[in-house]
Amino acid sequence: MPRPKTFIKSIEVDEAKRAHSCQHVSSHRIQTGEKRLKLKVERTFEHFCTPCALKMIDSDIEKLQNIRTQLTQE
Secondary structure (H helix, E strand, C coil): CCCCCCCCCCEEEEECCCCEECCCCCCCEECCCCEEEEEEECCEEEEECHHHHHHHHHHHHHHHHHHHHHHHCC
């Protein structure tokens, strides 16, 4: 049996090694040692602050739930 596929490919949580701006809202600062969401896009990584990451995750969960509902409706 083949391994199940995932829609969440290259995403992880890590800690910032230096202070920098969030790549979603540049006015949001990620300080050294803070948790951030790390997303691999092609050959590079994008980093998002916790509030932006949580909004994106909640939005994606809602989209996936809607897709699930559509697939299971008769």
